[in-house]
Structure formats: structure tokens, C-alpha cells
Amino acid sequence: MRPTSYTVATRTTARALLGQMPDACAAAQMGMPTATLRQWRIRAGIPPYRLCRSTVRYITLLRSSPEGLSARQIQDALGVTRQAVFLMLHALARREMVECVTVPSPWHYGGRTHALLWRFSQKDGQGGYRL
Numbered sequence: 001m002r003p004t005s006y007t008v009a010t011r012t013t014a015r016a017l018l019g020q021m022p023d024a025c026a027a028a029q030m031g032m033p034t035a036t037l038r039q040w041r042i043r044a045g046i047p048p049y050r051l052c053r054s055t056v057r058y059i060t061l062l063r064s065s066p067e068g069l070s071a072r073q074i075q076d077a078l079g080v081t082r083q084a085v086f087l088m089l090h091a092l093a094r095r096e097m098v099e100c101v102t103v104p105s106p107w108h109y110g111g112r113t114h115a116l117l118w119r120f121s122q123k124d125g126q127g128g129y130r131l
Helices: 008-017 023-030 034-044 053-063 071-078 082-094
Strands: 098-105 113-120
Touching: 008 023, 008 034, 023 034, 053 071, 053 082, 053 098, 053 113, 071 082, 071 113, 082 098
Parallel strands: none
Antiparallel strands: 098 113
8 A cells, every 4th residue: 555645745744733733623624634744744853732720710710601701700710910921811812722702791881882802712623622
């Protein structure tokens, strides 16, 4: 059986994803076997993708509240600074693990203003991020 060869464009695209997300997620996006990507990652000396403990705390909290939480509610629940909350939420949003939604705020100006709520991303294809 002849091994599958990949184009230079495929290899370049896959190399950019190595270590940025779980191997299984990257393989699903590229439409190739997980073992191939894992082998490329190991040969390149790139460490595997891992969620740190603080990231898991944020995701667990956001998963427990599907309607979403404000940054202030997250800050109070986790006991961290406002700056730490915003840095982590924006980092998770760049990874498409959480999303920011706006909802009308009935408490301010009769619903003409909006509140920003953060919630766990409901997008399909993020199977590797599910805890």
C-alpha cells in the first residue's frame, strides 16, 4: 500500500495548526488522519495542545450557565481581577471556545441598551474542545 502524499499547501496549513488545537480537531479540519498530524507535530518538536487549569475553570463556569454570564459575574464567581477576566475571555474567544452575545438590558433606558454576556461556544466542529 502506497502512503498518501499531501500537497505543499496542505502541509503548510496543517503545520500552522499544530499545537494550536488538539490533534484530533486539526485532523478533522484538514480531513486527514490524526496519526499523520501527530507524527508531523512530534517531528517538528511542537508540544501537544493542552488546556491549563485556569482555562478549565472558566469553561466549566460558562458551561454551567448556558444563557451566559457578564464579565462581572465571572469575576465574582472565580475571585479574580477584572483585567484577568477580560484577558482570558478574549483569549478563549480568539480560539472560538467562548462567544460574546448582546442582549437587551431591561434595567437601563427601557431596553434600549444592551448587556454583553459571555457563553460557551455552541458551534459544531469544536469537538476537541469539549471537556
